[in-house]
Amino acid sequence: MYSFRNDYSEGAHPRVLQRLVDTNLTQTCGYALDPMSDAARETIRRVCGAPEADVHFLSGGTQTNLLTIAAFLRPFEAVIAPATAHISLHEAGAIEATGHKVCAVETPDGKLTPAMVEAVLDAHPDEFMVRPKMVYIADTTELGTIYTKAELTALRRCCDAHGLYLGLDGARLGSALTAPGNDLALPDLAALTDAFYIGGTKNGALFGEALVLRRPIDHFRWHMKQRGATLAKGRLMALQFQALLEDGLYFEIARHANDMALRLRRGMAELGYEFPLPSPSNQQFPVLPNTVARQLEELGYQFEPERVIDADHTCVRFVTSWATPPSAVDEFLRDLAACK
Amino acid sequence: MYSFRNDYSEGAHPRVLQRLVDTNLTQTCGYALDPMSDAARETIRRVCGAPEADVHFLSGGTQTNLLTIAAFLRPFEAVIAPATAHISLHEAGAIEATGHKVCAVETPDGKLTPAMVEAVLDAHPDEFMVRPKMVYIADTTELGTIYTKAELTALRRCCDAHGLYLGLDGARLGSALTAPGNDLALPDLAALTDAFYIGGTKNGALFGEALVLRRPIDHFRWHMKQRGATLAKGRLMALQFQALLEDGLYFEIARHANDMALRLRRGMAELGYEFPLPSPSNQQFPVLPNTVARQLEELGYQFEPERVIDADHTCVRFVTSWATPPSAVDEFLRDLAACK
């Protein structure tokens, strides 16, 4: 039975993996200082419409987040993020381990607004408190929701008004940028944030995230090395992003993941299940009676609990990916329909 | 022309890469909690003769070193290492960034002795100084030298006598364990160290190091997550180590790398070049007249300077690997012979 537990249950998209096979025995220098990595960085600058951006390849999301935040902030500075953010809750204190506080904000939908940011600033007026200096959001959010161009632009203006940096966790950026209702594109992100990353791990790469810095940060590669984030064969990630981004594969497969998620959602909705969160992306959060959840698990389906609704119901998370076949969704829906 | 710059100039040994291709579309859960990862851990315990060891897969050497040291030490504790150690010099302060001092010791050959360790302890008697608590060595060392079983046993006894942990950086462990003169094997390392790693990156893997902890450390996976070292698709590294270790491929290709290094050394020695360091492993450090070095570079050969000998001579580093063909060595020697 299919696992909807995550979007990193398989390896890589075959065209991505093939790129590694094709280049396997070519010699290059290490640390992403080679021509293949240069080419991938150039591709990323091109698709981002950002010829002056600095691009770095990192092996995972937590690593990218902690590194970026630690590189931007001075010791007494803090980052503002939603309470549901990966950096707030799901990184085992990785940000704090670099010395920085995460000012966590309660949100209805996992998204920050300028008003929320300003409330945090108001609460931190003097030297007895940390100094919030960076706003850190995710698109999609951890709740599957997405930012609009207007919303992101408003956050940028708020950041400019208050001298804040704006960072964006793009672990599921492919899904965000291809979701119904999205009006953002890579060039918008490159123009509106100080740092964002194009997530590879959850959208077709074996592993890897491509961090895009609007402007080079002084000595960023020193930060990388110091945090253990410099991969010897850095080209491995570059090659994967080259394969994903040079001709649109990244968006094609992300759109597929979303299609599968919406196919699942539509099917479940038709069966009467509710989705309290308005996610248009590849994470869906239906409410299941616990009896139904158990039957599905016994059949071998995998998915994760999100939160308890009441003694008999749980909001769960289903995740689809580039690898999810329509048949797996349809089979699941048939099995779900048969649950009592 | 061949690059002798490093042992990570290519991708992975074809059998390693094939393992990733073969398993690519199989679904598993993430974070190396899947059956493939279990199997690889079991293989590693078996080849180490260490059924109680704890095994973790990490993506690179600096990450493994900083994580291990930070997990073993309390804030005021320090690590003792040779001044030439990777952790002393070549990790951009990664250990210090976790809050720990590296007590660096000058050595003639990159190797620590019990007497050197005890001299450091004597110099740190009280609360005004850090408390050295871990000895951290490498095999092969950064100078290509190796430890004997007697030497490692003596260090272990020294550590036991003084309540110290013993860690070993095995970035080039394959080369060490197959070098002429070596009498250590994986079970010795598992028995004599508290933590060591089997280096994959520099011996046939795309990337990855397998950390072996003699005994599980409390909450080690929390440490990993906090440092950004938990790979979503953790199985990627497990599969590579399975391919490398299940039937001896790891040692077979390491021995090849050493053979190529010694073929190079022999050939250069016959041409009259000197090797001040007694390395029996896949790093060789000949002294070249600068005029010769320049000619080789003009031919397209790649290698790195190690240190200046005098105005006209430089000690350089040549590195061979699992991927170095004998023909590349022979061609190099012919070209070298033709240099004036």
Add this chain to the structure above:
Amino acid sequence: MYSFRNDYSEGAHPRVLQRLVDTNLTQTCGYALDPMSDAARETIRRVCGAPEADVHFLSGGTQTNLLTIAAFLRPFEAVIAPATAHISLHEAGAIEATGHKVCAVETPDGKLTPAMVEAVLDAHPDEFMVRPKMVYIADTTELGTIYTKAELTALRRCCDAHGLYLGLDGARLGSALTAPGNDLALPDLAALTDAFYIGGTKNGALFGEALVLRRPIDHFRWHMKQRGATLAKGRLMALQFQALLEDGLYFEIARHANDMALRLRRGMAELGYEFPLPSPSNQQFPVLPNTVARQLEELGYQFEPERVIDADHTCVRFVTSWATPPSAVDEFLRDLAACK
């Protein structure tokens, strides 16, 4: 006009300062390793009924908090505290700067309950999150409220049930232990917490806090030195605590501070002012019309805003101390009565 801004507006209680004068030219060794410091530690153990406790003298509250928390926790562990706690909000990220997350809990009155602690534990089940390992409270709290013996005992049981440490910030412990309704004494704190401190700075000392560890922590003095918290003339703090604690001066002057606070509260209440928080201690939080606040400030009185109530009213903080004369309170009340 009198400043009610804080309880550290003056120097030291004259008997405390005299002790420094009397011993000024006596030679001792440094770092609180001298006989005077031994004697003060012995006095503290005696008044705490804790012959096995370990006692350390530190120069301020933030330093004591960060040091204690950093000494107890391993890197991935976190501390649970009220959102209003000094360590959550008012220490410029000092705890995070040692690498640890503060899990901040919203409370109605600045106090933690076992249910709140358990809710945090439930929300941190696995390796992707920090591991809460210490509960950190204050008595009095930052809102002036105090813990009862039953409440503290319940927290201790909760901590024992879940393997947590319990720490207590005693910056205003004198005020807490002499407040109406208090049923705790120093021996209770020594028995029920793993670490607490007897605040000197805010109750009659020039500076200094006496940290009491139920049991010695391994190498605590190394932690102190590493954080810059080892005072060369450590005896200076010991002598002050000796003067404060050997014959009950500490409690006598704390009771005076509370008496002054309640005199102020009674007087203001008679004038019709409201106190939304039920503080029985030396911090009082009346609501003032902004017009009245302004008149008082123009007269030269000093106090701090706590939070905005509405466009016309502010909750403010008045603090009394060992040094507050009854006449200052009475004069203030007369002036307040004259405000329009």
Add this chain to the structure above:
Amino acid sequence: MYSFRNDYSEGAHPRVLQRLVDTNLTQTCGYALDPMSDAARETIRRVCGAPEADVHFLSGGTQTNLLTIAAFLRPFEAVIAPATAHISLHEAGAIEATGHKVCAVETPDGKLTPAMVEAVLDAHPDEFMVRPKMVYIADTTELGTIYTKAELTALRRCCDAHGLYLGLDGARLGSALTAPGNDLALPDLAALTDAFYIGGTKNGALFGEALVLRRPIDHFRWHMKQRGATLAKGRLMALQFQALLEDGLYFEIARHANDMALRLRRGMAELGYEFPLPSPSNQQFPVLPNTVARQLEELGYQFEPERVIDADHTCVRFVTSWATPPSAVDEFLRDLAACK
């Protein structure tokens, strides 16, 4: 018998302590934001001839060093210091605990030269190494030696040429600036360093160091608070420095300390003892036969071993201070003469 163990064996110079007595009951706001602290900062700017300098009061040397270094450096940057420096050896890893490596340099006399600094820079060329960014010296050094104006100027030029900061640990600055052969004065230090501190603890204050920053550092007070270095009654240190610096007391008593040291040295030299280190300041390092050292200890004299010379001889340290009476030196010399 007199203790020559250190220059912080007593409390404060009586005129310093009297200042605290005189101001004891005056109310001011906290954190050195009061008029008394303003006045002391102004005095310090005046005696330093540095109207634009920023001045901060800190409670001890280790705290001042770690705070200053952490405030100047970015995460991957390191500090260059002599191997004998307090920050290298005697601060329990305080600098590393803020994340920064100390690049320790062997020196003959505890002093850095431009050539030594440049050798460190040469050894740290790329992103695999920390980036040395600050030179940190002490005057007097830990070996009692002092810098000349020419030497300090040369270091400043070296720092300017390489974009380095220059910091100076002035724990014993009074002794340095009044030593025979000294040609530096406070205005030189303010002009030639980016940060230095005027040590109070070891020259007449109860405690406290006055950090002088050539130019204000952004948000330095946030750094202070975060490291637990903001004293509630910050004025306590300001008042002491006011007393020490407003009319030259600081230098008068430092000169006395030096006079006592040289009286001791002269007397011991006349008795045939050797002083291998050329210290002109208040630390003197004679070589004693172990039999003599033992006799002196039995008489009750206190001093510290510096290093073993051979099986029968030890180089020891004698320290004099503002409080050392000539009679104590003379009595010691008589007793020494009587030793066999």
